[in-house]
Amino acid sequence: MDENWRGNLPQIAARKTGKSRYSFVPLFMNELNIQNLRVEIADREIVRGLSLTVPCGEVHAIMGPNGSGKSTLAKVLAGHPDYHVTGGAVTMDGENVLELEPDERARHGLFLAFQYPSEVPGVTIANFLRAAVQARMPEGEELEATDYYAKLYEKMELLGMDRSFTSRSVNEGFSGGEKKRTEILQLAMLEPKYAVLDETDSGLDIDALKTVAHGVNSLRGPNLGILLITHYQRLLNYIVPDHVHVMVAGRIVRSGRKELALELEERGYDWTREEAGEMAVR
Numbered sequence: 379m380d381e382n383w384r385g386n387l388p389q390i391a392a393r394k395t396g397k398s399r400y401s402f403v404p405l406f407m408n409e410l411n412i413q414n415l416r417v418e419i420a421d422r423e424i425v426r427g428l429s430l431t432v433p434c435g436e437v438h439a440i441m442g443p444n445g446s447g448k449s450t451l452a453k454v455l456a457g458h459p460d461y462h463v464t465g466g467a468v469t470m471d472g473e474n475v476l477e478l479e480p481d482e483r484a485r486h487g488l489f490l491a492f493q494y495p496s497e498v499p500g501v502t503i504a505n506f507l508r509a510a511v512q513a514r515m516p517e518g519e520e521l522e523a524t525d526y527y528a529k530l531y532e533k534m535e536l537l538g539m540d541r542s543f544t545s546r547s548v549n550e551g552f553s554g555g556e557k558k559r560t561e562i563l564q565l566a567m568l569e570p571k572y573a574v575l576d577e578t579d580s581g582l583d584i585d586a587l588k589t590v591a592h593g594v595n596s597l598r599g600p601n602l603g604i605l606l607i608t609h610y611q612r613l614l615n616y617i618v619p620d621h622v623h624v625m626v627a628g629r630i631v632r633s634g635r636k637e638l639a640l641e642l643e644e645r646g647y648d649w650t651r652e653e654a655g656e657m658a659v660r
């Protein structure tokens with residue numbers, strides 16, 4: 379079946395119910411929808427006609443060999459200025475994402491946890507997150523300090539982070555695992571509608587992996603869609619995805635349920651490459 383069949387649901391629903399044209403039919407689905415996306419950097423096409431739909435409430439995992447364009451996709455969704463979109467469309471709940479500036483995308487509910495989080499010397503986690511949470515609030519509304527700290531400490535506890543981190547500069551001198559936890563702390567504080575997590579598991583020891591997975595799972599629900607980029611089936615034992623996609627050379631070449639991740643672990647990527655090659659020949 380066409381991978382983006384969900385996009386047709388409103389029309390199908392209207393036809394099935396046979397309701398008059400005055401009955402309520404949603405104009406869009408609650409989903410992050412990527413259609414035939416093409417992205418270039420330095421005159422090289424990295425994302426080559428990628429289509430993917432992440433409905434709100436679902437967790438979709440993307441796996442794929444090094445260099446297949448997974449982080450490029452994540453950065454393009456967030457609005458990284460170095461990458462040029464040369465074709466296709468990205469919508470979030472029906473809204474054209476590609477027209478929005480990176481900060482507008484964040485305000486509209488899109489979040490990216492980086493594969494390699496940046497250090498921000500001189501800006502404490504407490505101040506950084508406070509500014510970010512405030513920026514997402516409606517104009518004229520002021521974030522209450524007591525509410526903010528109560529929530530911050532609650533989320534830090536959930537992620538097994540010591541409170542002393544609040545007064546440290548963002549990611550400065552953090553271990554790999556501490557940086558990844560800080561990314562998920564941002565996710566927990568910002569409560570986005572769609573979150574792209576780029577290798578949030580890499581560099582985590584087994585206990586930290588469980589803690590971070592527990593943090594992500596506690597945020598799962600009907601109001602959050604997650605796109606989880608990972609190399610390891612192990613993470614998917616803890617954050618069980620609704621769908622798994624394989625990305626090879628800038629395209630999704632195969633999609634399936636969580637069992638697909640197990641198959642990849644067993645068989646590697648060569649067979650998906652071969653199938654993708656056959657698809658291209660046909």
Ligand SMILES: Nc1ncnc2c1ncn2[C@@H]1O[C@H](COP(=O)(O)OP(=O)(O)OP(=O)(O)O)[C@@H](O)[C@H]1O
Binds near residue numbers: 419448449493
């Ligand atoms: N800023 C850049 N300048 C030049 N080439 C780039 C840039 N960013 C990405 N690329 C190239 O695009 C290709 C895809 O990179 P990307 O980081 O998206 O892969 P990935 O699937 O995330 O890989 P990994 O699994 O290793 O994280 C690579 O060949 C990379 O060298």
Ligand SMILES: [Mg+2]
Binds near residue numbers: 448449450493576
């Ligand atoms: Mg990557």
